Amino acid sequence: MQEVINEMNVNFLSRSSNEGFARAVVAAFVSQLDPTIDELADIKTAVSEAVTNCIVHGYKSGIGKIYISSKIYSGGKILIKIKDRGCGIENIEQAMEPLFTTGGSERSGLGFAVMQSFMDKIKVSSKVGKGTTVTLQKFIIRRPISNEK
Amino acid sequence: MAVKISNYNNFALALIEGDIDHHTAKDIRESIDYYIEKYTPKMLKMDFGQVKFMDSSGIGLIMGRFKLMNALKGKLKVINIPKNLERMIKLSGLMSLGIFEKEEK
Numbered sequence: 001m002q003e004v005i006n007e008m009n010v011n012f013l014s015r016s017s018n019e020g021f022a023r024a025v026v027a028a029f030v031s032q033l034d035p036t037i038d039e040l041a042d043i044k045t046a047v048s049e050a051v052t053n054c055i056v057h058g059y060k061s062g063i064g065k066i067y068i069s070s071k072i073y074s075g076g077k078i079l080i081k082i083k084d085r086g087c088g089i090e091n092i093e094q095a096m097e098p099l100f101t102t103g104g105s106e107r108s109g110l111g112f113a114v115m116q117s118f119m120d121k122i123k124v125s126s127k128v129g130k131g132t133t134v135t136l137q138k139f140i141i142r143r144p145i146s147n148e149k
Numbered sequence: 150m151a152v153k154i155s156n157y158n159n160f161a162l163a164l165i166e167g168d169i170d171h172h173t174a175k176d177i178r179e180s181i182d183y184y185i186e187k188y189t190p191k192m193l194k195m196d197f198g199q200v201k202f203m204d205s206s207g208i209g210l211i212m213g214r215f216k217l218m219n220a221l222k223g224k225l226k227v228i229n230i231p232k233n234l235e236r237m238i239k240l241s242g243l244m245s246l247g248i249f250e251k252e253e254k
Contacts, residue, residue, distance in 0.1 A: 016172035023170075023202075041202070041233055048204040052171040099242075105216070106178065108208035110241060117240055 002073040006032070009069045014059040014084065022051040022068060029070055030078055033140040042118040043080070043138060049111040050082040050134045056103050058086025058132055076141045085131040092124050152177045154184045160192035160226075161185070166199040169207040178210060182217060191223050198229030207234070208241040215246065228252050 008029050012018045023044040030043055047068075054066045067083040089095045096116075101109035115122045119136045126132040151173050153164045163181050167173065185193060193214060200207070211227055218225040228250050230238055238244065 016170075016175075019170045019172045020168060038233065044202060045204050045237070048170050048202075052204065052206065056171060106174070106206075106209045106213045108205045108212060108241060110205040110208055113240060114205050114237065117236070 002075055002077060004071050005074055006072040007070070009067070011065050011067045014055045014064050014066050014086075016052075016055055018066070019048055019051050019055070022066070023047045026068065026070060026080060030072075030140070033072060033076060033078070035140045039138070039140055043078070043136075046115045046118045046122075046136050047080060047082065049114050050136065053111050053134070054082065054084035054086060054132070056107065057089075058084035060087065076139050078138050078140060080136040081133060082136070083131065083133040088128040088130055089124070089126040089132055090128055092126055096124065152180050154180065156188065156190070159190075160194050161188065161190040162194045162196060164196045164199060168202040169200055169210060170202070170204050171206045174206040174210050178213060181214060185214075185217060185221065185223075189221055189223070192226065193218050193223065194226045194228055196228050197231065197234065200231060200234065203234050203237060205237065205241070208237065208243065211243060211248075215248065226250050 010025055012021065026047045027040055027044050030040065051066060064084060064086055068080065070078065070080045072078055094100055096112040098113040099109040101107045115136060119138050121137040123135040124132065151165065151167050155162050161184060165177060169177065195211065195214065215225045225248050227248050230249060238249070
């Protein structure tokens with residue numbers, strides 16, 4: 001069994017000015033595993049995509065709260081959950097297709113493709129009218145942190 | 150400012166600095182589009198050499214300027230993509246447009 005070594009939770013309003021904050025706070029948390037610059041950039045990019053989805057799609061008609069929780073497990077596994085209580089996704093499969101977007105001509109439709117490519121694993125669960133949760137997973141193995149306080 | 154736009158003899162140069170995400174892309178887009186629509190340069194060069202971070206909003210930014218320049222019968226070049234952004238560019242499929250160039254540092 002993998003043991004949870006550390007955990008953090010943060011929530012903030014779905015204002016686009018918080019996109020930089022969201023990826024910075026996750027990067028700061030993950031930094032204790034001593035990731036490479038590339039690994040950290042991958043995580044920041046995936047978090048940025050997921051948070052942008054909450055803002056552009058989940059809460060497209062207003063402002064709501066975005067919840068991020070992240071856990072570090074023994075063995076260097078990181079889980080990052082990004083949740084909104086927005087409109088939800090009707091067709092997850094279609095939403096995850098590269099280039100599919102309902103966001104207009106300035107959106108590339110690559111959000112989920114980027115998350116899939118930059119992380120080891122991604123899970124999307126969503127209920128229409130209830131919201132969406134994206135779970136990102138990545139292993140960072142080099143220097144596992146100890147259990148000390 | 151996240152973007153500095155300067156005029157050269159036969160092209161406009163947009164030097165983008167810092168992070169490109171959905172939030173910052175809006176200002177960058179508006180600044181570039183204002184300039185393009187006002188001066189209608191034959192060519193726009195977007196310089197990514199000073200970009201520290203970019204998510205897929207950067208791809209949308211390139212796609213949108215490509216369409217705008219096309220509509221105005223101009224050309225788009227994207228120069229100095231940093232090494233760490235190459236994966237995103239490859240993933241986007243934009244390579245096939247032939248707009249990327251390494252040059253002038």
